[in-house]
Every structure is written in structure tokens, then in C-alpha cells.
Amino acid sequence: MDIFSISSLSLLVLAVLVAAGLSAAFGGFFTVKTAEVAVVVRFGKFLRVAEAGLNWKWPYLDDVAGRISLRVSQITLTMETKTRDNVFVTIPISVQTRVRPEKVFDAFYKLANPVEQIQAYVEQVILGHVPGMTLDEVFASQSGIAAAVKQELDADMAGFGYEIVNVLVTDIVPDAKVKAAMNDINAAQREQVAAAARGEAEKILVVKKAEAEAESKALQGQGIANQRSAIIQGLQGSIEQFQKVVGGTSTADVMQMVLVTQYFDTLKSIGENDRTNTLFLSHSPGAIKEFSEQIMQSVLVAAKA
Incomplete structure (x- = not known):
């Protein structure tokens, strides 16, 4: 009985020792995550760097002092x-x-x-x-x-x-005040550029308008010249025809009669338009005669020249 008790006690102690040994052995395993390393020390002194994966350290001798991430x-x-x-x-x-x-x-x-x-x-x-x-x-x-x-x-x-x-x-x-001042300066510079652009656009419009007016006046002058040329040709034909019909009539008499006819035609055209703004000079008989003489004199001087 005593021998049996001693044997049982020995087996129990052995089992405890084996369990403790296995526990310590398995307790020495540890894992390290990807992109991470572990610092292993022995009795507080640096031993090695454990990389990612399954690692093992001596139980009770080694320890993991810390872990460091290798990520950014x-x-x-x-x-x-x-x-x-x-x-x-x-x-x-x-x-x-x-x-x-x-x-x-x-x-x-x-x-x-x-x-x-x-x-x-x-x-x-x-x-x-x-x-x-x-x-x-x-x-x-x-x-x-x-x-x-x-x-x-x-x-x-x-x-x-x-x-x-x-x-x-x-x-x-x-600083907030400096930032506000910078924004004001930037806005003023942009406004200056915009004003220059507007001025250039207005300049182009004025130039184009002047060119159009010049071209219009040139065409208008050409039309007036053609009109006057046609009037002169018509007057020449009228004078020649009138002299053939009425014998003994001078050119001056015919011109005076034509001018008087045009004078009355002008009065008629002015009266037909109620919104006319034409400034017409005195039309008394004496004034008409004076105008006729001045026009005739100008025509004769131009003919002699």
C-alpha cells in the first residue's frame, strides 16, 4: 500500500512537470503580423528582430519588448x-x-x-x-x-x-487682414485688365464706325456727283430743245426759267412733308432773281475756266 501511494505520487508529480514543460514550450511561440517586426530581448538586453510569421523564443528567458510597424x-x-x-x-x-x-x-x-x-x-x-x-x-x-x-x-x-x-x-x-488686402489687390488688377479690354473693344467699334461713315460718305459723294452730272446733261438737252422751239431766246433766259421752275418744285416738295427740317431762305422775287444771277455767274465762270 505504501509502495502504491509513492508510485501514484511520483506519477502525479511527473504529469505536472510534463504539463508545465509542454505549456512553457508552446508558450514560447508567438506571431508577428505582416508589415510589422517584434523586438526580442533576453533578460532585458536586445537579442534580435523577429519578422512577420510564426516565431519562437525561450520561455522565461526571452521576451518581446515591443512591436514596430513598417507601414508609412x-x-x-x-x-x-x-x-x-x-x-x-x-x-x-x-x-x-x-x-x-x-x-x-x-x-x-x-x-x-x-x-x-x-x-x-x-x-x-x-x-x-x-x-x-x-x-x-x-x-x-x-x-x-x-x-x-x-x-x-x-x-x-x-x-x-x-x-x-x-x-x-x-x-x-x-494673416486674415493680409489675405483680405491680397484679395483686394487681385480684384483691382483684374478690374484694370477688364477696363483695358473694354477700352480696346470701344476703340475697335469707333474705328469701324468711322470707316463705315467714310465709306458711306464716299458712296454718297459719288451718288451726288452722278446726280449732278445727269442734271447738267438734262439741262443741256432742255436748253437746246427750248432754243429750237422758241427762236431768239438766249441761254441765260432759258437757265433763269429752269431755275424758277426748280424753285417752285422745291417749295412743293417741302410742303408735302409735314416733318421736314429743311432751312429755306427768303423766297421773295428779288431774292430769287439775286440767287439766279449768282448761280448763272458761277456757271459762266466755270464754263470759261
Whole structure:
């Protein structure tokens, strides 16, 4: 009976030891996700970097101190600074970073708070560039500022195991009053361009109108010349025919009679239109005779010339 009790106790102890051993052995297995690494330490000292998949560590000897993601992460910050022409601007910046796989040790142990320290580096680089530029230069060099920040930040953070994938300067926001003044200046410049365009259009209209009037007057003058030529030819035929019918009549007598006839025709045409604005001079018999003599004299002088 005593021997049986001792044997049972031994088996129980052995079973417990085997179970504890198996539990410890299986407890040494651990998994690491894709795009992630685990830092394994032994008694608190760095041992190795465990990559994605199933891994094993010695129970009670090794431990997983932490895990680091290898994916790209984005740090967003907004900082305010002053330009060379004393304008305060707010600059939103996005920094895309990731841990270099070959420098996991540096990334895990050298930086206590990576986000805050990267932000401090970004602010230092911005303060080294923007204060030496005017507001217009800052707007024109937005991509250049981002490239400068990336270049300097990447060089500084490489020693800490971080890679700067990209730096984005998403906007340049000046003070509200400065922004309103810039909008006013822009509106005034656009209005100036619009006024110049309107003036040029009006100039073209005036020139075209003058050209049309000149062409119209030229055609009108040609028509008047043709009309007068036809009148002269008609008068010549009338005078010759009248002299044949009425013998002994001089050319001057015939012209005077024709002028009197035209005078009465003119009076008739003026009276037929109730909206006429023609200014007609005195039509007394003495005035008509005087007009006739002046016209005849002009015709005779022109004929002699």
C-alpha cells in the first residue's frame, strides 16, 4: 500500500512537470503580423528582430519588448512663422515616415517619442527657410520648401532609423487682414485688365464706325456727283430743245426759267412733308432773281475756266 501511494505520487508529480514543460514550450511561440517586426530581448538586453510569421523564443528567458510597424505613417502639424516682409503665416505640413527595416534597433531604442521629435526637426527646418523669404516668395516656393524640409529631415532622421517618404506643404495661410488686402489687390488688377479690354473693344467699334461713315460718305459723294452730272446733261438737252422751239431766246433766259421752275418744285416738295427740317431762305422775287444771277455767274465762270 505504501509502495502504491509513492508510485501514484511520483506519477502525479511527473504529469505536472510534463504539463508545465509542454505549456512553457508552446508558450514560447508567438506571431508577428505582416508589415510589422517584434523586438526580442533576453533578460532585458536586445537579442534580435523577429519578422512577420510564426516565431519562437525561450520561455522565461526571452521576451518581446515591443512591436514596430513598417507601414508609412503620417504626422500632421501646423506651425506659425514670420516672413522677411513681417507677415505672419500659418503653414500646415504633413510628413510621411516609415521605419527602415534594417535599422529597427535605432528606431526602437534611440527615440523616446518619435512623433514629437520629428515635429521638432520640421519646425527647425521651416524656421531656417521661411523667415528669409517674402510672402510672395513663400507662395511661389511652396514645393521648394517641402523639398528642402524632406532633404534635411531625411538626412537627420536616417541616424534614428527613420525614412522620410514625403513632405507635403498643403497650404500657405497668411494673416486674415493680409489675405483680405491680397484679395483686394487681385480684384483691382483684374478690374484694370477688364477696363483695358473694354477700352480696346470701344476703340475697335469707333474705328469701324468711322470707316463705315467714310465709306458711306464716299458712296454718297459719288451718288451726288452722278446726280449732278445727269442734271447738267438734262439741262443741256432742255436748253437746246427750248432754243429750237422758241427762236431768239438766249441761254441765260432759258437757265433763269429752269431755275424758277426748280424753285417752285422745291417749295412743293417741302410742303408735302409735314416733318421736314429743311432751312429755306427768303423766297421773295428779288431774292430769287439775286440767287439766279449768282448761280448763272458761277456757271459762266466755270464754263470759261
